[in-house]
Amino acid sequence: MEQAKHPIDIRSLSLAELQEAFSELGQPAFRAKQVHEWLVQKNARSFEEMTNLPKALRAELAERYSIAAPVEVMKQVSRDGSRKYLLQFADGVAVETVGMPSRNRLAVCISTQAGCAMGCAFCATGLAGLTRSLTAQEMVDQVTHVAQDFGERVTSVVLMGQGEPFANYDASIRALRMLNDPEGLNIGARHLTVSTSGIIPRIRDFARIPEQFTLAVSLHSAVQSTRNQLMPGVKKYTLLRLHEALQFYTETTGRRPTYEYAMIEGVNDTNPEMQALCDFCEGTLCHVNLIQLNDIPDSPFRPSPLKKVEDLQRRLASRGVETTIRNSRGADIDAACGQLKQRQIRLRKA
Incomplete structure (x- = not known):
């Protein structure tokens, strides 16, 4: 039958x-x-x-x-006003999404996959591996859910939640276009950001699309051996090739990529590591976001002291590299970067 x-x-x-x-x-x-x-x-x-x-x-x-909208299984509210949601789709798979209000703006961090296969050593999401990729509509659903809960218009979206967006490239690009659509949520292209761990062929594809979406790259080390340790999922994409791909991106688009650099005590905050990052960035069009690593239970890694973060900011600035020390939002409810987990729940049948 x-x-x-x-x-x-x-x-x-x-x-x-x-x-x-x-x-x-x-x-x-x-x-x-x-x-x-x-x-x-x-x-x-x-x-x-x-x-x-x-x-x-x-x-x-x-x-x-x-109309298969996700169901809110759980919501947590941070002291800073951020809200983390556990949203469950029709097949029982759930992901986490974060809404971050600031003055008259509302940013949303969405997931592109349930879990992640990249295996970054400092990230809670990949601990349980990959369950499945999300559809474009499931990505957009996260944004509309947050907007409805806050009762506000979403002004920016970052694809920085669970998953590697460029491992789910077609659906991620479709979601960006749906969010950007004047007949839809009408969020400006430059307020839509994709974060990748460095999948080089997709960075080149992303450079060729006509929309002015923003690119962020999880760098975390400019020393190959350290990056291999921290980010084994992109070991085959060497820093030299990544540097070339990012040069292609800036020359093709004229836009400035952002490098995310989570500072880990004794791992990527040493003098040689700082020197390597400055060398990687100097003379290129880029912006570096420095982040004190967010705590993850049972992780061997600890955040760098703030004075180390400030030292690296000064070194980058002295080499002409634009740098920001980014304050993590929602850390008290495990909603900050690297803290989102893949929840294995099945509360209702598909």
């Missing part, structure tokens, strides 16, 4: 795809626009909410399509 197929999530269709589907149903084009507005701007969770649609059309849509 053939297994029944799950209906398509209607939110995965673009406005153009909706218009085509409605044309096949014999419906006027404006109906597709109405449904799109309900889904994107009003965050509708059922067809019954779409009160300006005829009842018969709502029933037909409910037969053909689903």
Whole structure:
């Protein structure tokens, strides 16, 4: 007996795809626009909410399509106002997402995969490995969930949560375009940032797309042996090749990549390590974010003292490299960089 197929999530269709589907149903084009507005701007969770649609059309849509929005399993609120959510999708897989308010802005850090296969030694996400990649809609769902919970418009999104975005490249780019879409959430391209551990072929692909999305690279060491220890998942992409790919990126786009550098006591905060980072950055278009490593239970790594972080900032500045010491948000609820975990839960069946 053939297994029944799950209906398509209607939110995965673009406005153009909706218009085509409605044309096949014999419906006027404006109906597709109405449904799109309900889904994107009003965050509708059922067809019954779409009160300006005829009842018969709502029933037909409910037969053909689903609205498979994630369920909030848990929410934690940090002292700094950040909120961390555990969101569960229809198949029982869950990911963590963080909303970070600041004055009149709201930034969201989203996951692109459930878990991660990169195995970075200082990151909690990869401890349980990779469960699966997320769809573009599941990425966008995280943003709309946070916006609805805060009751505010999201002004920026970073793909820095669980997973390696460039290991799920096509879905990540589609999600960025959905977030950027003037008919959608209309978030400016330069306020949409992808963080990669350094998958070189995808950095080159990213340089060639027309949108002005922002690139961040998790660097963490400019000494090959140290980086191999910290980031075994990108061992095959050497620092020399990474440097060349980033030069290609800046020459092709004219945009400045950001290097993330989590400072780990006795590992990447020594004099040779600092010298290597300065050499890697000097004379290139880049910005360095220095971060004191966030604590992870049972990890052998400890954050560098603040004076070491400030010393590295001075050294980079003396070489003409723009540098910021970044304050982590949500560390008290394990919502800061490297602290998001893959939760193995199955509270409801698909």
